[in-house]
Amino acid sequence: PVNIKQLAQEFDKKEIGITQGHRLCPGCGAPITVKFVMMIARHLGYEPVVGLATGCLEVSTSIYPYTAWSVPYIHNAFENVAATMSGVETAYKALKNKGKIPEDKKYAFIAFGGDGGTYDIGLQSLSGMLERGHKVLYVLYDNEGYMNTGNQRSGSTPPGSDTTTAPVGKKLPGKVQLKKNIVEIVAAHENVYAATASLSEPMDFFAKVEKALNFDGPSFLAVFSPCVRFWRVNDDKTVEISKLAVETKYWPLYEVERGVYRVTRKPRQFKPVEEFLKAQGRFRKLLSRPDAKEIVDELQEYVDRRWERLLTLEEVTKDKPIR
Amino acid sequence: MERVVERVAVTGAEAVANAMRQIEPDVVAAYPITPQTPIVEYFARFVADGVVRTEMIPVESEHSAMSAVVGAAAAGARAMTATSANGLALMHEIVYIAASYRLPIVMPVVNRALSGPINIHCDHSDAMAERDSGWIQLFAETNQEAYDFTILAVRLAEHEDVRLPVMVNLDGFILSHGVEPVEFYPDELVKKFVGELKPMYPLLDTEHPVTWGPLDLYDYYFEHKRQQIEAMENVKKVFPEIAKEFEETFGRKYWFVEPYRMEDAEHVMVALGSTNSTIKYVVDELREEGYKVGSLKIWMFRPFPKEQLQELLNGRKSVVVLDRAVSFGAEAPLYEAVKSALYEVAARPMLGSYVYGLGGRDIKPEHIRKAFEDAINGNLIADEQRYLGLRE
Numbered sequence: 001p002v003n004i005k006q007l008a009q010e011f012d013k014k015e016i017g018i019t020q021g022h023r024l025c026p027g028c029g030a031p032i033t034v035k036f037v038m039m040i041a042r043h044l045g046y047e048p049v050v051g052l053a054t055g056c057l058e059v060s061t062s063i064y065p066y067t068a069w070s071v072p073y074i075h076n077a078f079e080n081v082a083a084t085m086s087g088v089e090t091a092y093k094a095l096k097n098k099g100k101i102p103e104d105k106k107y108a109f110i111a112f113g114g115d116g117g118t119y120d121i122g123l124q125s126l127s128g129m130l131e132r133g134h135k136v137l138y139v140l141y142d143n144e145g146y147m148n149t150g151n152q153r154s155g156s157t158p159p160g161s162d163t164t165t166a167p168v169g170k171k172l173p174g175k176v177q178l179k180k181n182i183v184e185i186v187a188a189h190e191n192v193y194a195a196t197a198s199l200s201e202p203m204d205f206f207a208k209v210e211k212a213l214n215f216d217g218p219s220f221l222a223v224f225s226p227c228v229r230f231w232r233v234n235d236d237k238t239v240e241i242s243k244l245a246v247e248t249k250y251w252p253l254y255e256v257e258r259g260v261y262r263v264t265r266k267p268r269q270f271k272p273v274e275e276f277l278k279a280q281g282r283f284r285k286l287l288s289r290p291d292a293k294e295i296v297d298e299l300q301e302y303v304d305r306r307w308e309r310l311l312t313l314e315e316v317t318k319d320k321p322i323r
Numbered sequence: 324m325e326r327v328v329e330r331v332a333v334t335g336a337e338a339v340a341n342a343m344r345q346i347e348p349d350v351v352a353a354y355p356i357t358p359q360t361p362i363v364e365y366f367a368r369f370v371a372d373g374v375v376r377t378e379m380i381p382v383e384s385e386h387s388a389m390s391a392v393v394g395a396a397a398a399g400a401r402a403m404t405a406t407s408a409n410g411l412a413l414m415h416e417i418v419y420i421a422a423s424y425r426l427p428i429v430m431p432v433v434n435r436a437l438s439g440p441i442n443i444h445c446d447h448s449d450a451m452a453e454r455d456s457g458w459i460q461l462f463a464e465t466n467q468e469a470y471d472f473t474i475l476a477v478r479l480a481e482h483e484d485v486r487l488p489v490m491v492n493l494d495g496f497i498l499s500h501g502v503e504p505v506e507f508y509p510d511e512l513v514k515k516f517v518g519e520l521k522p523m524y525p526l527l528d529t530e531h532p533v534t535w536g537p538l539d540l541y542d543y544y545f546e547h548k549r550q551q552i553e554a555m556e557n558v559k560k561v562f563p564e565i566a567k568e569f570e571e572t573f574g575r576k577y578w579f580v581e582p583y584r585m586e587d588a589e590h591v592m593v594a595l596g597s598t599n600s601t602i603k604y605v606v607d608e609l610r611e612e613g614y615k616v617g618s619l620k621i622w623m624f625r626p627f628p629k630e631q632l633q634e635l636l637n638g639r640k641s642v643v644v645l646d647r648a649v650s651f652g653a654e655a656p657l658y659e660a661v662k663s664a665l666y667e668v669a670a671r672p673m674l675g676s677y678v679y680g681l682g683g684r685d686i687k688p689e690h691i692r693k694a695f696e697d698a699i700n701g702n703l704i705a706d707e708q709r710y711l712g713l714r715e
Contacts, residue, residue, distance in 0.1 A: 047529040051394070062537035072526040074397050075536035076390055077416055083387035086380055087352060087394025087402070088526055094349035094378040094400055101527065125390065128383035 001207060007039050015070045017041075017048055022068035023060040027235025029225030029242070030057040030114075030141045032199050037110060037139055037221070038071070040209040046108035047071075051085040053117030054078035056148040056227075057141060079121035082129035085111045085136045108213055109136040115156035116146045119180050130189040130218045137212045137219045140182065143227035151230040155180040158250075160277070160286035160295050163230075168285035173295055178302060186220040187256035191323055193219040195255035195264075199226075200243035204253055204264050211255070224251045232281020241279060248276040249303040252310055259322035261313040273300045328506040335466040335498035338505045339405070339431045339491070340365030342473035344375055345513035346429075349400035349520075352380035352391035356410040357443045358495040359433040363405060385410035389417035396426040397535050399525025401477070403428065407495060408435035408449040415453065421488050422457030423551060424535060427480035427520070428488040430458075431473060434596070434647075435495040436682045444683020445495040447595060447648040450624075451656045457551055459489040459558055460625040462595040464581075466503040468622075469493040471575055474508075477517045478565045484557040486523065492624075494597040496683065508573050516572050555626045562623065579628035581620040582635055584610060588617030590698040591636060591672075593661055594645040595621050598679070598686050602645075605691040616695055621657065629664040636661075637668040641698040643675045645691075645711075655708060662705070675703035679711035686712060 017038040024031050034057065041048045052058040052075045061068040062075060076084040089109045095101045113122055118140045129136060145163055146152035153166040153175050160174050168174035186194040193215040197205040205223075212219035224245050228235045245251035246265060250273055253265040274296050277283040286292055333341070340362050343351070351370075353363045369375045380395075382388045388404045395402035406414060411432060421428055436442040437449050450460060459479060463469040469491065476489035493499060524533045539547060559579075566577040583603050585591065592602050599620040609616045619635060621628070636642050642665070646655030654662065658676040665671055677694045680686045690711035697703055 049398075049526050049529070059538045062534050064537040064539045064543050067534035067537060069534050070532055072529055072532045073534045074394065074526055076393055076420060080387060080390035080417065083382065083390035084394035086382070086387070087350065087391030087396075088398040090350050090352075090378045090380050090391070091395040091398035091400035091402070092527060094376070094395075095398075095527065097376060097378070098349070105529075107527070107529075124383060125387050128387050131383070132380065 001203070001210070002040070002043055004202060007043060010043060011039055014042070017050070017069065017071040018061065019068050019070055021066070023063065024056065025229050025235065027228035027238045028056070029143060029199055029223070029227070029238055032238070033139065033141045033223045033225050034112060036202065036205050037209050040206050041108045041110065041213055044210060044213060046106050046213060048108045048110055049088060051075070051081045051088065051111045053081035053111070053113035053122055055114035055117055057112055057114065059148060078117055080125045081111045081113050081117060082122060082125040082136070082138060085109050086129045086132065086134045089134045089136055111136055111138045113138065113140055114148070115140065115142045115144060116154045119155035119182050126186070127189065130186060130192050130220070133191060133217055135217060137221065140220070140222045141225035142222055143225045144179070145227070145230060147227045147230050156182070159299060161282045162285050168289070173286055173289055173291060183220070183222050183256065187259070191217045191258055193217065193255065193257050194222070195220070196222045196224070196251060196253055198224045198242045198246050198251055198253060200239050200246060201253060201265060208255060230282065232284070233279065237279070244271065244276045244279055247271045248273045249307045250276050252307060254310055257321070260317045260320065261310065263310055263314050273303050328508055330504055330506045332502050333466065333505050334361065334500050334502055335469045335493050336361035336433070336500065337365055338466040338470040339473050339493065340369070341507060342470050343403060344369045345510050346403070346474065346477055346517050347375045347514070348377055348403045350378050350380065350392065350395035350402040351404065352382050352388045352395065352402070353404045354382050354385045354388045354406070354410060356385070356407045358435055358499045359405050359407040359410065359431070361499065362431060362433070385413040386417060389414040389421060392428050393417060393421050393424065393426060396428050397424065397526050399522035399527050401520040403430065405431040405433070407433045408437050411449045412437055412452060418453055418456045418458065420536070423547070425486040425554065426488055427486055429473065429476045429480055429491065430488065431469070431491045431493065433495045433499045434492050442682040443495070445497050445647070446681045446683065447492070450490065450492050451648040453490065454625055454656060457487065457555065458625065459487055459623070460492060461489065461623055462492045462621060463498065464597055464599045464620060466498055466501070466505045469498055470505055470507070471569070471573070471577065474513055474517060475565060475569050475577065479558065479562060481520055482561045482565065485554055485561050487554050487558070492596065497597045512572060516569070558626050577622060579623045579631045580635065581622060583618045583620065585617035585619065585635060587615055589615040589640040590643065590695060591616070591639050591641070592618045592643045592645060592691070592695065593621065593657065594618070595624060595647065595657060598645060598647070601686060601688055602691055605688050605695065608688070609692070609695055614695070614699055624657070627660050627664070632661060632664045633668050636665060636672060638670040639672040641673040641675065641703055643677060643694050643698050643703070645694070646676065646678050647680045649678055649681070673698070673701070673703045674705040676708045677711050678708060684712050
């Protein structure tokens with residue numbers, strides 16, 4: 001596998017596909033996510049064609065008459081990047097069958113969506129794309145809320161996070177529901193590759209992008225993508241927070257390939273989930289509540305159980321792919 | 324090439340599906356909805372049997388159908404879909420996007436009443452809800468026209484001065500499920516007529532990367548809308564050219580509107596779609612009785628053929644407009660357009676607005692006769708909306 005140094009040397013001379021000059025916040029996880037994905041795609045000889053769901057990444061990289069993209073790019077709407085890329089990929093198949101595209105040209109169809117466009121409004125479109133088996137890599141940059149519109153609650157927002165539509169108030173402790181488990185939802189479709197990734201584990205990230213691109217079917221990468229602005233952290237803490245998420249079992253790194261689970265990073269020692277919460281301003285109000293301990297304990301119990309469950313799934317699904 | 328036509332009795336759905344077979348688009352993405360379903364079924368059969376090389380995307384909703392054809396068309400493929408009523412309403416957001424991206428998508432719309440209450444039968448509320456979306460809208464009277472327009476629309480949509488999507492409207496059940504004789508043209512002739520799509524800025528051209536659908540704010544959005552207006556205006560120049568070529572190739576003449584017994588007509592009825600057949604029947608009856616009546620069928624509703632209407636209706640005694648849709652709190656859409664067009668003519672006719680056939684309510688010759696009689700008797704009030712076939 002390629003290492004970071006090689007990648008740096010390679011892309012010192014050629015374009016990654018997304019260029020400088022975009023207007024994302026310093027410290028935003030989204031452009032790092034894009035660069036990681038695009039570098040691997042191009043390193044492997046793919047010609048990327050990207051689609052974006054409406055969101056931070058989209059509005060900040062394509063303000064007319066400028067664009068930060070040096071590869072073919074399409075943005076259609078908020079909830080339909082998966083359907084749009086289904087159309088792009090099908091056009092490719094049709095034109096290839098008619099001999100209008102060189103046989104040996106390797107395209108990578110890559111969709112980027114935030115958690116709002118993926119967990120919530122775009123879920124149906126995503127499910128349709130997965131079910132129909134379009135060979136598209138869907139990359140979720142999960143910043144756990146509608147950050148483009150100013151920090152509203154999404155199906156991905158964790159409990160206790162202070163958002164404008166589920167604020168931590170005098171009575172309510174912010175959002176009370178757990179995050180939707182998007183990877184399980186994706187993995188429940190037949191013949192898919194689904195994985196989580198973290199910016200703090202680039203080698204694991206790269207390996208998963210490679211696997212996803214070479215997978216014969218739809219693939220999905222859920223990237224933990226800090227929003228420094230609304231998570232209330234310094235803009236140099238992106239990777240640190242990502243690392244904490246992995247070390248506290250908040251964001252376990254694993255993959256599901258045709259139903260076979262594999263936990264790709266197993267830290268020797270775990271930190272309490274409270275450390276992850278304490279490091280971010282978005283949980284500050286929660287942590288100052290009298291019932292904070294109860295809520296934190298519940299979350300701790302949840303991440304522990306989920307981790308145990310993942311290990312069990314890894315054990316029992318070993319060598320038992322769905323197909 | 325010799326023009327050997329095959330005359331067969333088919334439903335409108337089969338006629339349209341057959342046009343799609345002959346066009347053989349690269350991609351069709353569609354979701355079933357009554358009464359559009361048979362179009363998709365016929366076409367899926369063509370794909371399953373290998374009759375066409377089209378890639379079909381059996382999407383999970385109409386929203387995704389339109390989203391996928393936008394993706395396919397932007398990628399450089401000739402892409403089509405078809406829908407009805409609620410399906411069109413679900414697409415609505417992307418219908419606007421398709422037009423603003425100047426994608427030459429052709430979409431048969433089998434007209435059906437919009438919910439609620441839910442209803443599956445014909446009216447034009449679905450098409451009228453999209454009249455400002457930036458799509459060209461053609462309306463067919465017969466299955467032959469539905470077939471012809473589907474073919475013609477490809478050329479119109481893809482013309483370099485136009486590059487706009489086209490809706491081919493055909494009345495739900497009345498045409499889609501009604502059997503009429505249709506003359507099918509030879510496959511090779513249709514293929515020659517539609518030719519090859521010349522993609523513009525296709526996504527699959529990685530040598531020339533482009534950004535489709537950027538964020539367009541107050542500094543450019545307005546100018547881009549102006550370009551869209553211009554493209555729609557160009558249809559008025561381009562459509563007669565393509566219609567002429569269509570006539571030379573297939574022998575059928577099309578224009579913005581179809582005047583029927585209009586030469587000396589004092590009273591003219593204006594309508595969209597299949598009801599025009601019934602209107603013609605009544606015109607013939609009234610003519611036999613000595614009344615100078617005629618009718619004007621609107622083939623193209625968007626862009627609205629204002630100049631043609633002004634020319635044809637100026638100086639008539641009265642004009643009666645039939646609408647199969649309403650605009651709550653305002654005048655019915657076709658009536659509003661006709662009335663507005665006649666504002667500046669030298670000799671303004673008397674005007675009457677008649678709403679009929681909502682939710683598939685049958686329109687009978689006596690209803691049409693009643694409206695004509697109002698006109699003949701000078702009993703029209705321009706600001707009054709009247710109803711045909713309604714229990715009150």
